[in-house]
Amino acid sequence: MSKLSLIQAVNQALYHEMDRDPDMILLGEDIGLDGGVFRATDGLIQKFGEDRVVDTPLSESGIVGTAIGLAAYGLRPVAEIQFMGFLYGAMEQLISHAARIRSRSRGRYTCPLVVRTPYGGGIHAPELHSESTEAFFIHTPGLKVVVPSTPAEAKGLLLSAIRDPDPVIFLEPSKIYRAIKEEVPDGEHLIPLGEARVVAEGEDVSLITWGAMLHPSLEAAGKMAEKGVRAEVIDLRTLSPMDTGTIIQSVKKTGRAVIIHEAARTCGLGAEIAAVICEKALLSLEAPVLRVTGYDTPVPLPKTEKYYFPDCDQIIEAVEEVVQF
Amino acid sequence: MPKKTLQEFSVESIQILDENGKIDTTLLSQTDQISEKTLKSFYESMVLIRAIDEKALNLQRTGRMGTYASIQGQEAIQVGCAAALQPSDWCFPAFRATGLSVLRGTPIKVIYQYWSGDERGSEMQDGQHDFPISIPVGTHIPHAVGAAWGAKYKKDPIAVLTTFGDGATSKGDFHEGMNFAGVFKLPVVFVCQNNQWAISVPFSRQTAAKTIAQKAIAYGFEGIQVDGNDVLGIYTVTKNALEKARRGEGPTLIECLTYRLNDHTTADDASRYRTEEEVAIWQKKDPVLRLKTLIEKEYEWSESVDEALHAEVDRRVAEAVDAFEAIEPLNPLGMFDMLFETLSPELHDQRKKFTQRLGKLNKEESK
Ligand SMILES: Cc1ncc(C[n+]2csc(CCOP(=O)(O)OP(=O)(O)O)c2C)c(N)n1
Ligand SMILES: [Mg+2]
Secondary structure: OEEHHHHHHHHHHHHHHHOOOOOOEEOOOOOOOOEEEEOOOOHHHHHHHHOOEOOOOOOOOHHHHHHHHHHHHEEEEEEEEEOOOHHHHHHHHHHHHHHHHHOOOOOOOOOOEEEEEEEEOOOOOOOOOOOOHHHHOOOOOOOOEEEEOOOOHHHHHHHHHHHOOOOOOEEHHHHHOOOOEEEEEOOOOOOOOOOOOEEEEOEEEEEEHHHHHHHHHHHHHHHHHHOOOOOOEEEEEEEOOOOOOHHHHHOOOOOOOEEEEEEEEOOHHHHHHHHHHHHHHHHHOOOEEEEEEEEOOOOOOOHHHHHOOOOOHHHHHHHHHEEEE | OOOOOOOOOOOEEEEEEOOOEEOOHHHHHOOOOOHHHHHHHHHHHHHHHHHHHHHHHHHHHOOOOOOOOOOOHHHHHHHHHHHHHOOOOEEOOOOOOOOHHHHOOOOOHHHHHHHHOOOHHHHOOOOEEEEOOOOOOOOOOOHHHHHHHHHHHHHOOOOOEEEOHHHHOOEEEEEEEEHHHOOOOEEEEEEEEEOOOOEEEEHOOOOOOOOOOOOHHHOOOOOEEEEEOOOHHHHHHHHHEEEEEHHOOOOOOOEOOOOOOOOOOOOHHHOOOOOOOHHHHHHHHOOOHHHHHHHHHHHHOOOHHHHHHHHHHHHHHHHHHHHHHHHOOOOOHHHHHHHOOOOOHHHHHHHHHHHHHHHHHHHHHHH
């Protein structure tokens, strides 16, 4: 065990797997000597060399497109896209190819590719550096989407993502890259994809969230506990495929659900979760399912970005609303 | 005839003002002579935009501004392009364009406002036909091509200029934009500020070709390389390319070979990936010093005149900082109000709830 930040845990996971699997290679912009703009790949080029830690030309479509070919050829490429907002240039490769290679080739070829990218806002960065558009990828059949919420989670989920036989978009909440440190197991540490985590148990309301939003959700749960409201907090971890079983089990118990995400409201994953609850747990509900989300606008630039992201007070308000309904 | 050569090509590189401040008169006399007044105004512009840049770095360091991308070393390109452009021309800059923007009419305080994370910093002045700077690298290049297409369609006698870095030439958007420009013979000038680095990635990782300029040949039009620290070369070549575009003779790619003297941005540490020796070599090729040497030699430009210029520039920049710091706070409701011409009922509802929340937050803050 060592106490690590989320970015250090990502670095450790990459190191561990590069060491274990000679077919794994990293590609992306500034991941070599610079160690990545957030330092996720710090020290890796020194250890594994230029052929395995590859600074590419500045081309997201090129990075993801060639990674698909590398993966189909039998390698384990892990691509870094510098910010989620720059993944948009690779949408065609992801949607039209990564997600379809297996089905198009009737299983002859697969695409065991991981695309890692910093995601979400709150770091006072320029335009398009604060995106949380996970729904685009969740909406694409054939892609898996994973979001860690703590350092240990990041290591365990990233190792599983790299070993997964299918393409995984791995979204790293940049706001908490360095905000929290926790004990992370050394060596092998695998957290299976597709399983949510109940972070706090409770009887009165289910808070369903992921990534950086787990933290204000836990804070809200703590404050509600002082008022006698026991909130269950679920960290989804894998957004696609989603662990609906854990959600439904929880909502059947609590009868109330509040979904918290940083992404824009309309057609965010919250909408899908609410639909699943309606389909599978309608008769257990004692209040409408509420969402606490970002607005249906671009994330503002740093001066006013703080207004965009859901905060603890908004979560508390929603919890009070469903409890008092 | 089983085998024949279909095309051969060569790429020219131009330098009018060399590192020692000496002018190549044969090159200059081919085109219009540049007057004493123009030369001095180039120098004044370069001193101004460097001072603006220095101040921006200072504002960032002292916590009054956010992440900033310095233009130092690249002033000649921005002054040369701005001088070659007409006010009626359109301009699509990348993000390393402080000098170009100011010379096109953006007030200095608005530059600082943008980099402090305030959306109003992207507003253009009336009559300034520029796009806000583009953050996703290279993606604005097709927009310039589209605007040029529009001008051709409407028979407007204008040209469009777009700037971008060497890294941008690896993006599909660059190639797609160039291809459209060639196919439709559009009045657009592509200016690559090849500063040889894309954050930590060296030029050799962007292309196996010797130059960026030669890429134009594959798209069926002219490409040329210019010493990117030579304002006279850049001005002359860009002016010719813009005139050619306005005459309906199609696009040009201009590669300005230069060097980024500072870190990529204030969030970067270039010592991780490049040597001080390399930076020192390029410091000697400084575009501002070079022009100063020339005007000192050719005209009466004494130290005292130079000091007076610096004093005047510093005064202007200080005034701009005061104006910047006096800007009233940004109303966060702008995130809704600038999105569509009319808000949908759903957005209207979100805006209303946000207004209530804002009221509460403001009350808490003032407590
Ligand atoms: C599409 C895209 N990918 C990555 C980035 C992150 N990024 C910002 S600037 C930059 C390097 C740009 O290099 P270049 O085009 O040479 O311009 P320069 O910074 O040298 O002016 C990178 C990778 C981005 N802004 N947009
Ligand atoms: Mg560059």
